[in-house]
Amino acid sequence: MTARNRTKTLKKVEVVRCAIYTRKSTDEGLDSDFNSLDAQREAAEAYIASQKAEGWTFLPDRYDDGGFSGGTMDRPALRQLLADVEGGKVDCVAVYKLDRLSRSLLDFARLMEMLESHGVALVSVTQRLDTSNSMGRLTLNMLLSFAQFEREIIAERTSDKMSAARRKGKWIGGIPVLGYDIDPAGGRLVVNEEEATRVRAIFDLYLEKESLLETVRELNRRRWTTKRWITKKGLERGGVPFEKGNISRMLTNMIYIGNIQHRGSVYPGEHEAIVDEKVWEQVQKMLGRNGTAGGRASRNKYNALLRGILWCSPCETAMYHTYTNKGDRRYRYYVCGQAQKNGRDSCPTKSIPAGEIERFVVERIKGIGADPKLQEKVLETIRANVKGQLDELDCERRTISKDLKRWSARVKRLVGSSSKGRDRKSGAAALVDLQGRIESAEGRLGEINKRKAELESSRVDEKELNIAMENFVPIWDTLSPREQARAIQLLVERVVYDGDMLSITFRPSGIKALIEEG
Numbered sequence: 001m002t003a004r005n006r007t008k009t010l011k012k013v014e015v016v017r018c019a020i021y022t023r024k025s026t027d028e029g030l031d032s033d034f035n036s037l038d039a040q041r042e043a044a045e046a047y048i049a050s051q052k053a054e055g056w057t058f059l060p061d062r063y064d065d066g067g068f069s070g071g072t073m074d075r076p077a078l079r080q081l082l083a084d085v086e087g088g089k090v091d092c093v094a095v096y097k098l099d100r101l102s103r104s105l106l107d108f109a110r111l112m113e114m115l116e117s118h119g120v121a122l123v124s125v126t127q128r129l130d131t132s133n134s135m136g137r138l139t140l141n142m143l144l145s146f147a148q149f150e151r152e153i154i155a156e157r158t159s160d161k162m163s164a165a166r167r168k169g170k171w172i173g174g175i176p177v178l179g180y181d182i183d184p185a186g187g188r189l190v191v192n193e194e195e196a197t198r199v200r201a202i203f204d205l206y207l208e209k210e211s212l213l214e215t216v217r218e219l220n221r222r223r224w225t226t227k228r229w230i231t232k233k234g235l236e237r238g239g240v241p242f243e244k245g246n247i248s249r250m251l252t253n254m255i256y257i258g259n260i261q262h263r264g265s266v267y268p269g270e271h272e273a274i275v276d277e278k279v280w281e282q283v284q285k286m287l288g289r290n291g292t293a294g295g296r297a298s299r300n301k302y303n304a305l306l307r308g309i310l311w312c313s314p315c316e317t318a319m320y321h322t323y324t325n326k327g328d329r330r331y332r333y334y335v336c337g338q339a340q341k342n343g344r345d346s347c348p349t350k351s352i353p354a355g356e357i358e359r360f361v362v363e364r365i366k367g368i369g370a371d372p373k374l375q376e377k378v379l380e381t382i383r384a385n386v387k388g389q390l391d392e393l394d395c396e397r398r399t400i401s402k403d404l405k406r407w408s409a410r411v412k413r414l415v416g417s418s419s420k421g422r423d424r425k426s427g428a429a430a431l432v433d434l435q436g437r438i439e440s441a442e443g444r445l446g447e448i449n450k451r452k453a454e455l456e457s458s459r460v461d462e463k464e465l466n467i468a469m470e471n472f473v474p475i476w477d478t479l480s481p482r483e484q485a486r487a488i489q490l491l492v493e494r495v496v497y498d499g500d501m502l503s504i505t506f507r508p509s510g511i512k513a514l515i516e517e518g
Helices: 004-011 035-049 076-086 105-117 133-165 193-209 212-221 246-252 277-293 337-343 352-371 372-419 424-457 462-476 481-491 508-518
Strands: 017-026 056-058 063-066 092-095 121-124 180-182 189-191 228-231 236-238 259-262 265-267 309-312 317-326 329-336 350-352 492-497 502-506
Touching: 004 236, 017 035, 017 076, 035 056, 035 063, 035 092, 076 105, 180 309, 193 212, 193 246, 193 277, 193 481, 212 246, 228 277, 246 277, 309 337, 317 337, 329 352, 350 352, 352 372, 352 462, 352 481, 352 492, 352 502, 372 424, 372 502, 462 481, 481 492
Parallel strands: 017 056, 017 063, 017 092, 092 121, 309 492
Antiparallel strands: 180 189, 228 236, 259 265, 309 317, 317 329, 329 350, 492 502
């Protein structure tokens, strides 16, 4: 054989630069001398060394993600690896197992698309998988499909098990509620007598005050707080002041009458009731009558036009309607809540006669009907208000969507861990907590979508505003005091007073509501 022929036979072997990627879901044990990441890398190095004849060599750079879930792509080492792939520094990515790279079929498809677009192969050391050929790619898709199917089946079984426990009235975890403790032995609810007495007092207080806002004010005056509890990690949670949201959830919680609610159905619970069922029903009826106004409309005894919508600008707090009697005469006032709570010296606005400010607001609204330029400004303000609210709702929806994606990834990771028998008890508790968060977030998304639809349908044009404002003047004097208060509550969202100037913000849906109610 001539030298020329020998040159043709001994073809030069091309170098294949292999990047080794390792991942561990938790940071447990990473501080040891030889951890899981080291074991994964050692196995990958051994495999690459066995392919030395093919020109394979591993890169010295380490791509290690310790304490990161495989259900998300947001991992520092993975980001660096993908950047090096785009930079043309990598020919092959080696992993110990496929799930080290990702646990999501969708994310895996995106990763594979990127790797293939840059001519980079993927090798699974323990699964003898090589995507540099068509058979390897087919095997990869089959393995990932079955892996995702297994995780989803486990998730469904876990959900079914929790639903079955709920139907039997069992407590399966979640945030503790005021009035009960969680039995550490059996995971069931046991009555906390001291807190139960306070719960019954709160129900009675609402029946007395007939208003969520007044109930909250009294509870905060007494310095009562929500349930205070300690997590398994020893962290203190809860113990925050009451506000309309959490007091409303508390008053409608069926746990207090011994029931468990799950997915719209009610089941008898294993725990003891601490609120009389008749009292609970009375509270529900009153909440239904009062609606979202929290009792404002039903308790507006003196037909205060600006009750609940007048705010003190310097203190950024509501101004409350009150009165004083001198002889046979009654004098009505609106008083700043800050001044009422901390003394008149704490607020520059202090108080204002009710009749005076109410007449000013009414005359201001009547003036809009006679001034086209003022109507145009009002219309611009209403539209800006609607847009601002829609933007806020969109922002909140994006935040909730991100949270749902993150929580869903954690659920997949926990389900994967439970299928391997790793700390099933703590994993089940975490799953219940995550499920509660997800259900609550999905419920809030429904509320956001409903509110957005209401705002979209409340858009007002020039003609509708003109009709409403022109009709306001002749109709106003024919209304009873209660109807006048109702009209103002429909039309005006907020009146802000700084002691000298007033600004009126119209309710986006108020114009149409006023027209519909005549």
